[in-house]
Amino acid sequence: xxxxxxxxxxxxxxxxxxxxxxxxxxxxxxxxxxxxxxxxxxxxxxxxxxxxxxxxxxxxxxxxxxxxxxxxxxxxxxxxxxxxxxxxxxxxxxxxxxxxxxxxxxxxxxxxxxxxxxxxxxxxxxxxxxxxxxxxxxxxxxxxxxxxxx
Amino acid sequence: xxxxxxxxxxxxxxxxxxxxxxxxxxxxxxxxxxxxxxxxxxxxxxxxxxxxxxxxxxxxxxxxxxxxxxxxxxxxxxxxxxxxxxxxxxxxxxxxxxxxxxxxxxxxxxxxxxxxxxxxxxxxxxxxxxxxxxxxxxxxxxxxxxxxxx
DNA sequence: TCTATTATTGCATATTTATACAGATATTTC
DNA sequence: GAAATATCTGTATAAATATGCAATAATAGA
Numbered sequence: 001x002x003x004x005x006x007x008x009x010x011x012x013x014x015x016x017x018x019x020x021x022x023x024x025x026x027x028x029x030x031x032x033x034x035x036x037x038x039x040x041x042x043x044x045x046x047x048x049x050x051x052x053x054x055x056x057x058x059x060x061x062x063x064x065x066x067x068x069x070x071x072x073x074x075x076x077x078x079x080x081x082x083x084x085x086x087x088x089x090x091x092x093x094x095x096x097x098x099x100x101x102x103x104x105x106x107x108x109x110x111x112x113x114x115x116x117x118x119x120x121x122x123x124x125x126x127x128x129x130x131x132x133x134x135x136x137x138x139x140x141x142x143x144x145x146x147x148x149x150x
Numbered sequence: 151x152x153x154x155x156x157x158x159x160x161x162x163x164x165x166x167x168x169x170x171x172x173x174x175x176x177x178x179x180x181x182x183x184x185x186x187x188x189x190x191x192x193x194x195x196x197x198x199x200x201x202x203x204x205x206x207x208x209x210x211x212x213x214x215x216x217x218x219x220x221x222x223x224x225x226x227x228x229x230x231x232x233x234x235x236x237x238x239x240x241x242x243x244x245x246x247x248x249x250x251x252x253x254x255x256x257x258x259x260x261x262x263x264x265x266x267x268x269x270x271x272x273x274x275x276x277x278x279x280x281x282x283x284x285x286x287x288x289x290x291x292x293x294x295x296x297x298x299x300x
Numbered sequence: 301t302c303t304a305t306t307a308t309t310g311c312a313t314a315t316t317t318a319t320a321c322a323g324a325t326a327t328t329t330c
Numbered sequence: 331g332a333a334a335t336a337t338c339t340g341t342a343t344a345a346a347t348a349t350g351c352a353a354t355a356a357t358a359g360a
């Protein structure tokens with residue numbers, strides 16, 4: 001039973017270098033004396049729950065969910081960058097205008113930031129209201145959001 | 151420019167139901183009045199960094215890295231289940247025997263558990279030594295590991 | 301040990317996904 | 331506004347991945 005030894009090697013390989021395809025992985029394994037087909041690797045990848053992620057170069061590569069963690073905020077930033085039209089305030093409400101249809105996702109992005117001073121948010125189609133706990137914190141939060149964009 | 155509204159919808163869709171393929175996603179979007187081809191969705195998925203994960207039913211589905219977080223420990227458990235042969239102790243060292251070649255991965259799995267009483271671990275080919283800070287904690291840790299397996 | 305059951309894998313291929321290219325839209329610059 | 335530049339998308343297809351099936355190997359039970 002050498003399946004698990006192989007899967008262990010697979011994990012090592014994808015950690016130490018960029019593996020773009022299952023075919024590549026098969027070749028790398030062959031170098032280590034492990035000879036299997038792409039089909040088997042497809043099954044291994046399913047079992048190991050490996051995922052295809054974009055590497056720094058924009059290419060796809062295989063990785064684990066763990067190591068992809070840090071790219072989460074990346075995604076939020078991208079969402080903001082791409083959809084926020086303006087950020088403003090009315091008393092303790094931060095008003096964010098987005099391109100049409102993107103308010104919901106911006107809202108949940110803000111929620112996921114878990115900012116202490118944010119009480120909650122509500123999103124329509126192209127507008128998000130963010131309720132801030134104190135007037136003092138409003139400008140900070142706005143600065144923060146702008147910071148993400150730039 | 152409705153790309154981001156569409157991407158926002160995509161995120162909603164994959165959160166509320168299991169979407170198995172990009173083709174499926176295209177159909178679901180069409181129901182919402184958004185008409186795009188699989189090619190565009192492939193690009194959206196790359197931009198949103200969505201991943202293909204196995205759903206409860208064993209099928210593939212699209213998801214976000216965030217929501218897949220909880221499946222991490224899952225993977226570790228699977229690794230243990232699949233590769234641990236025995237767990238024993240010698241003084242303050244927990245000795246784990248694994249199937250050949252799997253010790254490295256078991257070692258890093260244990261490291262990733264971040265157990266306070268574990269000082270560190272070292273792995274050969276089929277054996278892992280886990281250094282425990284106190285004799286008192288040894289049995290706890292062993293129980294813990296067995297707990298994972300059963 | 302022999303047989304039955306289950307797990308693993310390759311082969312062939314269907315299915316799914318990514319992308320080169322070109323045309324269409326939008327954005328910026330002058 | 332026109333030209334230049336960049337962004338977005340569909341088409342067609344190449345590339346990559348998943349899987350039904352059959353063969354083989356491992357495991358369990360009598």
